[in-house]
Amino acid sequence: MEKINEYVAKQQQEVCAFIYDLNSLTEHVQSLLNPLPEAVQFYYAIKANSDEQVLRALLPHVYGFEVASMGEIEKVRAVSETVPIAFGGPGKTITELTAALAHNVTLYHLESQLQMQRLNWLAQEQGKTVEVLLRVNPSFALPDATLQMAGKATQFGIEQSELEGMLSELSRYPNLRVVGFHFHCISNNLQENTQIKAIEKYITTALQWQQQYDLELSTVNVGGGIGVTYQEQQRPFDWSSYCEQLSALLKRFPELNIAMECGRFVSAYCGVYLAEVTDVKRNHGENFAVLRGGNHHFRLPSSWQHNHPFRVLAREEWPYPFTRPELNDAPVTLCGELCTPKDVLAKGVVVERLRAGDIIVFEKAGAYGWHISHHDFLSHPHPQRVYL
Ligand SMILES: Cc1ncc(COP(=O)(O)O)c(C=O)c1O
Incomplete structure (x- = not known):
């Protein structure tokens, strides 16, 4: 908090910034890795936050990086030529797979028969054999979570029944070495017990396939x-x-x-998003605070339709010859500066005191914040991005 105060005190213009604390990031990831069993290969899913500084900070700690595009492969290879890369995603094109081979991607998570055919063909042309996990969209029940990518009709993975039909025909892909299965099925699960139950089911299903189809099985990826x-x-x-x-x-x-390939749980805590209150007003009986910022920088709250946790950083300066609007002990809706009523970061949350010129500090903003947002809508200046 002290560092945030110092940063704010130095600003000459309205405050709008992401602040990432890299020390707290590395301490946090180490605290996750220490108690993990040795057999776990811990990848960081860089889609959560793919900034170079974040990748460099995590590089000495994690087993590898999970990526979902050519751009992400390039970002990882810019920080290390050798760190293991696992390449997932439902839309791998010939162009991307060609780049992945050139960048020595170590493991491919393949999500359809066509992806298998493409990669096998490209690898054959280059005289290579590459390691692959097949991504499963299972038929069995999965735990509840905020988002569900599998266990139902989605674009992800190979449906279990189709996969089972393919497992006796893997010799059709001589340049793919299938070494296991990949299950990334849910997002934002808060219950460790159901996560363990799901992992047990992933493992026992994979072992059953190994026996039934006489497969090589070294790895089960349990997702993030x-x-x-x-x-x-x-x-x-x-x-x-x-x-x-x-x-x-x-x-x-x-x-x-x-x-494992965790994103959110690794990088959420290391970042805060600061947005200055530019106006406080009342409209149709409700209070609104408008921010220098919004969901073009920090789309997570509107995308998940939640009230994002925040603190108010009070600022005493008000060097203007007009009245400073304020609210006391009242509910307020925090809105961004975009011309859409969807630009809401928290709705009807009671604040003790809030004035124009104060700063909202959104917490847990290090993952899926800046990186999932539509930065140039309305062409407002981008936030500063500060790495402590
Ligand atoms: C294939 C895959 N792996 C890992 C992740 C990371 O998930 P999380 O950030 O929830 O840990 C995602 C997120 O969408 C994903 O699609």
């Missing part, structure tokens, strides 16, 4: 999807209980590597 609490009443995911349960589970499967 560990949740972050954005609402006060939510109970946080208990990482230490999760690691204990995972250690007990993996003792039953000593031959397997488990890969």
Whole structure:
């Protein structure tokens, strides 16, 4: 907080910034890695925050990086020529797969028969054999979570019944070495017990296929999807209980590597988004604060339709010859500066005091903040992006 105050005190213009604390990021990731069982290969899913500084900070700690595009492959290779890269995503094109081969991607998560055919063909042309996990869209029940990518009709992965039909025909892809399966099924799961149950099901299903189809099976990727609490009443995911349960589970499967590819849980906590209140007003009986910023910088709250957690940083200076509007002990809706009623970051939240010129500090803004937002809509200046 002290560093945020120092930053704010130095600003000459309206404050609008993301501040990322790289020390807290590395301490946090180390605290996640320490209790994990040895068999876990921990990838960081860079889609959550792919800034070079973040990748450099995480590089010495994580096993590898999970990417979902050619651009992300290039970002990873810009910080390391050798770190393992796992390449996922439902839309891998010939152009992307060609670039992936050129950049020595280590593992491909393939999501359809056509992706398998494309990669096999390209690898054959180059005389290479590449390691692959097949991404499964399972038929079995999955835990509840904020977003569900599988276990139902989505564009992700290969449907379980179709996959089972393909497993006896893997020899049709001589340049793909299928070494396991990939299950990224849910996002923002806050319950460690259901996460463990899902992992157990992923592993036992993969082992059953190994036996049934006489497959090589070294790795089961259990995805990311560990949740972050954005609402006060939510109970946080208990990482230490999760690691204990995972250690007990993996003792039953000593031959397997488990890969994880977490994004949100790694980088959410390292960032805050600061936005100055530019106006406070009343409209049709409700209070609104308009911010220098909004969902073109920080789309997460409007995308998930939640009230994003925030603090008010009070500022005493008001060097103008006109009245400073303010609210006291009243509910307020925090809006961005865009010309759309969808630009809302928190709705009807009671604040003790809020004035034009104060600053809203949105917490847990390090993941899926700037990186999922439509930065140039209305051509407002971009926020400053500061790395402590
Ligand atoms: C394939 C895949 N892996 C990993 C992740 C990271 O998920 P999370 O940030 O929820 O951990 C995502 C997120 O969308 C994904 O699509």
